[in-house]
Amino acid sequence: MAGLIANPKLPEALPADGGRHEGERLLAAGTDLIAPGRAFIANPDLVGRLRTGAALNPLRGKDFMYTGGESGYTDHPALDTVPA
Amino acid sequence: MPTTVSIGPASASSSCPAGRCRLRRRPVPDHETTTAECVGGPDRRRGDHAEPGRPDLPRHSRTPQGGLGGRLAPGDPRGRPADVPAVEARRPERAPGDQWAGPGRAFADHVAGQDLHGPPAPAARDAPGAADGGDRRDRRRLRDSGAQRGRSGLRRGRGARGQRASPPPGPGAEHEPAHRLLRRRAGNRVRFAVEVQAVAEAIGPPRVGPRINAVDEGNTGAIYRTLRREPAGDGPAYLHVLAAQPEDALHREIRATWRG
Numbered sequence: 507m508a509g510l511i512a513n514p515k516l517p518e519a520l521p522a523d524g525g526r527h528e529g530e531r532l533l534a535a536g537t538d539l540i541a542p543g544r545a546f547i548a549n550p551d552l553v554g555r556l557r558t559g560a561a562l563n564p565l566r567g568k569d570f571m572y573t574g575g576e577s578g579y580t581d582h583p584a585l586d587t588v589p590a
Numbered sequence: 591m592p593t594t595v596s597i598g599p600a601s602a603s604s605s606c607p608a609g610r611c612r613l614r615r616r617p618v619p620d621h622e623t624t625t626a627e628c629v630g631g632p633d634r635r636r637g638d639h640a641e642p643g644r645p646d647l648p649r650h651s652r653t654p655q656g657g658l659g660g661r662l663a664p665g666d667p668r669g670r671p672a673d674v675p676a677v678e679a680r681r682p683e684r685a686p687g688d689q690w691a692g693p694g695r696a697f698a699d700h701v702a703g704q705d706l707h708g709p710p711a712p713a714a715r716d717a718p719g720a721a722d723g724g725d726r727r728d729r730r731r732l733r734d735s736g737a738q739r740g741r742s743g744l745r746r747g748r749g750a751r752g753q754r755a756s757p758p759p760g761p762g763a764e765h766e767p768a769h770r771l772l773r774r775r776a777g778n779r780v781r782f783a784v785e786v787q788a789v790a791e792a793i794g795p796p797r798v799g800p801r802i803n804a805v806d807e808g809n810t811g812a813i814y815r816t817l818r819r820e821p822a823g824d825g826p827a828y829l830h831v832l833a834a835q836p837e838d839a840l841h842r843e844i845r846a847t848w849r850g
Contacts, residue, residue, distance in 0.1 A: 512834035535836030
């Protein structure tokens with residue numbers, strides 16, 4: 507059986523919820539799996555944040571395209587490393 | 591196919607640097623070098639005869655292992671050891687006459703009879719009354735209507751079968767590359783579907799998931815009409831659609847045919 511994976515159509519400026527609302531609409535329409543892209547770049551713990559409703563890290567425009575090094579690649583903070 | 595090699599000054603050795611092949615020397619005017627063509631075969635003057643059972647080819651056309659390429663004889667020490675199993679293609683068995691119902695089937699049906707440009711004009715021999723001279727009457731009708739339709743008797747802007755033909759670009763019109771023209775006209779990427787099926791047959795359908803992009807191509811529904819119309823069946827494991835919209839008719843159509 508073949509599944510259907512979809513990426514929601516999002517505006518150029520990523521929504522504050524990382525596209526969660528649009529993704530849930532696709533799931534309600536029968537999509538089997540949602541594949542977020544940009545939100546995962548800025549949030550290494552995106553699944554946990556979506557599950558708990560925590561705020562997402564904003565996407566840094568200059569890091570949208572990986573150009574080498576850790577900047578924009580592995581230096582986005584996770585929830586447990588953000589000072590309270 | 592002779593191989594041209596430069597062998598340095600004319601006074602240098604005339605042997606082929608890659609082997610000991612027979613050379614045909616060609617002096618280059620005003621140069622101190624000599625161009626020679628390796629024409630293959632042993633240089634009998636040097637006693638370099640071809641080995642028994644080997645084609646008469648230049649030595650430097652052989653593989654670094656000294657072979658001539660192609661299949662090694664069983665038991666050849668240069669080949670795969672006997673205890674290493676051979677890699678076998680995982681092409682599924684298909685019974686004779688068994689018609690595949692995957693995405694490429696639509697391509698086959700399309701080639702077999704579907705027409706993207708509407709129904710074709712009936713051929714003269716298929717026209718009513720063809721049995722009693724229909725061909726002649728049809729030719730006469732086309733000839734008489736030539737004044738309105740052009741000297742060839744065909745409708746302007748139409749091909750021989752009545753299909754729409756692209757008008758020539760007007761003066762000053764910007765040239766449009768073929769790939770953009772194809773994209774603008776929603777070229778059906780049946781090749782994509784065929785390639786997906788070929789990969790699925792080679793490595794197994796559960797390991798294949800094509801992805802179509804509605805962002806860059808815009809008219810995804812038209813371009814991938816084969817994928818969106820064909821049920822997945824036993825085909826690829828999943829279909830990945832970028833920039834999907836739940837209220838889009840294309841998404842609903844894909845959802846209906848690609849059931850998880």
